[in-house]
Every structure is written in structure tokens, then in C-alpha cells.
Amino acid sequence: MYVYLYDSFLRKKKFDSTMKLVETRLTDFGIAGKIIRLQQYTNAFQIIEEEIKRGATTVVIVGNDETFGHVLSRAALCDTVFGFIPVGPENSIAEVLGISVGAGACEVLAKRRKLLLDVGWFNNRYFISRLHIPPADITVQYDDKFSVSGRDSNPMELVVCNLQPFVWEKAKKFKEVAVHPQDGKLEAFIRPVLGKKIIRYIYDDPSIFPFQEMVVSSKKPFIVEADGKSSKETKITIRLAKNRLNMVVGKDRSF
Amino acid sequence: MFQKSPTEMQNEVEHKIYSEDTVETVVGPSVHVEGDFSSEGNILVKGSVAGSVQTSKLLTVEEGAKITANVRAENAIISGEIQGNVRISEKLELTLSARVTGDISCKVLAVEAGALVYGKIIMKGLEDASSKKKLPLKKRSLDKSDMSEELENA
Numbered sequence: 441m442y443v444y445l446y447d448s449f450l451r452k453k454k455f456d457s458t459m460k461l462v463e464t465r466l467t468d469f470g471i472a473g474k475i476i477r478l479q480q481y482t483n484a485f486q487i488i489e490e491e492i493k494r495g496a497t498t499v500v501i502v503g504n505d506e507t508f509g510h511v512l513s514r515a516a517l518c519d520t521v522f523g524f525i526p527v528g529p530e531n532s533i534a535e536v537l538g539i540s541v542g543a544g545a546c547e548v549l550a551k552r553r554k555l556l557l558d559v560g561w562f563n564n565r566y567f568i569s570r571l572h573i574p575p576a577d578i579t580v581q582y583d584d585k586f587s588v589s590g591r592d593s594n595p596m597e598l599v600v601c602n603l604q605p606f607v608w609e610k611a612k613k614f615k616e617v618a619v620h621p622q623d624g625k626l627e628a629f630i631r632p633v634l635g636k637k638i639i640r641y642i643y644d645d646p647s648i649f650p651f652q653e654m655v656v657s658s659k660k661p662f663i664v665e666a667d668g669k670s671s672k673e674t675k676i677t678i679r680l681a682k683n684r685l686n687m688v689v690g691k692d693r694s695f
Numbered sequence: 696m697f698q699k700s701p702t703e704m705q706n707e708v709e710h711k712i713y714s715e716d717t718v719e720t721v722v723g724p725s726v727h728v729e730g731d732f733s734s735e736g737n738i739l740v741k742g743s744v745a746g747s748v749q750t751s752k753l754l755t756v757e758e759g760a761k762i763t764a765n766v767r768a769e770n771a772i773i774s775g776e777i778q779g780n781v782r783i784s785e786k787l788e789l790t791l792s793a794r795v796t797g798d799i800s801c802k803v804l805a806v807e808a809g810a811l812v813y814g815k816i817i818m819k820g821l822e823d824a825s826s827k828k829k830l831p832l833k834k835r836s837l838d839k840s841d842m843s844e845e846l847e848n849a
Binding site: 585586587588589590591592594630631632634644645646647648649650 | 731
């Protein structure tokens with residue numbers, strides 16, 4: 441049995457035609473199922489657990505990158521197959537997974553090409569695409585082996601990538617790095633701040649460290665943004681949860 | 696009319712080469728690393744490292760970078776400064792801006808004019824040849840011991 445988790449923004453009129461087309465295609469493929477509309481404070485984990493008890497075999501997230509992160513940050517542990525139908529703008533994860541935006545995703549879902557993907561874990565929650573720490577006075581320790589700090593104790597920006605390749609803004613020389621979700625490691629990108637202009641920071645060239653476990657600490661609380669959700673922490677441990685997520689992916693995936 | 700400029704094409708080629716390879720570990724120019732720094736992939740050092748550096752692939756130390764540690768790698772291209780012993784299993788390349796204070800051990804060594812080295816250089820090919828020459832001596836000593844054993848038995 442299929443369960444579809446719709447994001448709340450899909451209620452907008454401009455998505456009506458796309459959603460009708462998606463639902464028609466799902467019926468054509470014989471994989472239509474129960475539709476649950478997510479609210480801002482809905483706990484996706486509880487909903488999915490209940491649906492699994494009722495016999496759900498596949499849970500399909502319908503929405504954009506934010507919906508994907510919101511659902512899987514809590515529910516990556518659930519013992520079920522996940523699918524994704526990207527709708528609307530801000531759908532970069534779909535491209536990585538090889539799923540086309542809109543009704544085209546129904547075909548990928550019907551083919552059921554499943555893969556076990558790695559996900560990141562930090563302070564009791566999962567992140568799928570990336571974790572971002574804006575410039576702060578942080579110290580980073582990798583795999584209990586070595587520590588990284590900015591020269592002259594400059595503040596540093598940190599980005600940990602799992603699914604998406606990360607490209608630094610305004611860094612023309614920097615080549616795009618393909619980060620594969622199944623390579624068995626997470627990738628951390630560190631950029632020390634050299635100075636500050638009126639609004640923007642001036643960054644140095646980035647450092648890249650693949651890792652399995654990393655501890656980020658600071659004397660002052662720093663902001664952590666993971667899959668669009670932000671919180672303030674003084675110490676976080678980031679780990680790799682290997683082959684945690686059973687996901688339906690497309691043929692044209694980038695890994 | 697819409698042809699790509701040579702720089703764009705070069706960038707594309709670079710991108711392809713880079714993405715096909717495994718992700719490199721890069722130590723940026725204003726970053727300091729301390730501890731046992733090891734990686735299974737290529738390491739590129741632009742900043743400073745203290746402790747030890749180890750990789751099973753290529754180590755590249757750029758000009759201006761400083762490593763205060765013992766280094767182990769399969770291949771290495773050094774353009775910066777190293778204070779510590781360097782142990783390379785295959786090829787070591789020292790460019791004109793390289794400064795090495797410590798013993799070097801490698802199989803193949805390429806030194807550009809201007810590179811500075813203060814320490815012993817041991818190359819594996821010669822080490823093998825010297826050990827081969829010593830073999831007959833060992834054989835002789837073994838024969839002697841065998842002879843004495845035989846005499847004792849008699």
C-alpha cells in the first residue's frame with residue numbers, strides 16, 4: 441500500500457493542474473494510495489509509524505527540498521521504502537536522485553528502483569541534503585584524530601554535504617565537487633572568514649575533509665541549519681548513518 | 696556564434712577530471728590542522744599541518760604551505776616547506792620552491808633546480824641491490840653453521 445505525504449504549499453491554486461496530472465498518472469500505474477496533508481508542526485515520524493502498522497509499504501513525499509528534509513529528518517529510521525514526487529520550485533535533491541519534477545516522477549516511482557542511501561546524523565536527528573553552520577568561532581575535531589582551526593583564530597563557516605554537491609558562492613576558481621551519497625563518508629567544507637565588508641563576509645579558499653565522525657564545539661552558542669531547520673548549539677557530534685534510507689531512485693541519478 | 700571560449704572548455708574538462716576522481720582532502724591556505732592527519736584519498740595542503748600526515752595516494756604540498764610532521768604517502772609533489780621525515784613508496788617530486796628539513800625515503804626522486812633539502816636521502820632500489828650482495832655472505836655463514844652441526848652429530 442502506498443501513502444502520499446503532501447506538503448501544505450500544494451494547496452495553492454497554481455499547483456492544482458500539476459497535482460491532478462500526478463494523481464491521474466498514479467492511478468494509471470495502479471499505485472494510487474492514501475493522501476495525508478502535512479502541517480507545519482506535524483511529526484512525520486509518528487504518522488509514518490502509524491501507517492506502517494496499518495500496512496503501508498511505500499511512503500511517498502510530495503513537495504520540494506524542504507518537505508523532503510522535514511519528513512526524513514525524523515523518519516529516516518522508519519522501516520519502509522521512501523519515494524519522492526518533486527513539485528514546484530526549489531527541487532535540487534530530485535535532480536541528484538534522478539527524479540524529474542512533476543508527473544514524470546510517477547514513472548520513476550512505478551519502476552521501484554530501490555537503493556540504500558547514507559544519511560547524516562547530528563544530536564539525535566537526521567539530515568539528508570546538508571548541514572550548515574554560518575561563520576562562528578568553532579573548533580572542529582575529526583574522527584578523534586585531528587583538529588582544524590582557523591589561523592589567527594578567525595571565525596569559520598562549515599557545510600557538511602551528503603546528497604547534494606555544494607558550490608561556494610562567488611568562488612569562481614573552485615571546481616564543483618561531486619559528492620556521492622553512497623561513498624561511505626560525509627564531506628565537510630570549511631571556509632575561514634578573512635574580513636567583513638558592509639554586508640558580506642570575505643572568505644578564504646575552502647578546505648575539504650571527508651569524515652565519518654566530527655565534533656564541532658565553541659564557547660559561544662552557534663547556529664546550526666540542517667535541511668532548512670535551524671537551532672543554536674554549543675557542541676554537536678555529526679556522524680554518518682550508513683545505508684539507512686531505502687529510497688526509490690531514478691535511472692539518471694548522479695551517483 | 697555560440698561556441699564556448701577556451702577557458703570555459705578548460706573548466707569543463709577540469710570539472711570532469713575532478714568529479715571522476717574521489718573527493719580530495721584539501722587543507723585551505725588559512726587553516727591549521729593539528730594531530731594525526733590521515734586519508735585514503737589524495738591530500739592537497741595549502742595551509743599548515745602539525746602532527747603526522749599519511750595517505751595511500753598522492754600528497755601535494757603547495758607553495759606557502761608548511762608541514763611540521765612526519766609524512767607518508769604513495770606519491771608526493773612538494774612545493775612548500777616540510778619539517779620532518781618524508782617516506783614515499785613511489786615517486787617524490789621536489790619543485791624549485793620546496794624546502795625539506797628531514798630524511799627522505801623514496802623509490803623515484805625528481806628534484807628541480809632551486810629545491811632545498813637538509814637530510815639523508817635513501818632510495819629503495821639501491822637498498823635492494825646492497826642486500827642482494829650480502830646474500831652470499833649469509834649463505835657462507837649458514838654453510839659454516841651446518842658444517843659445525845654435522846660435526847657435532849658425528
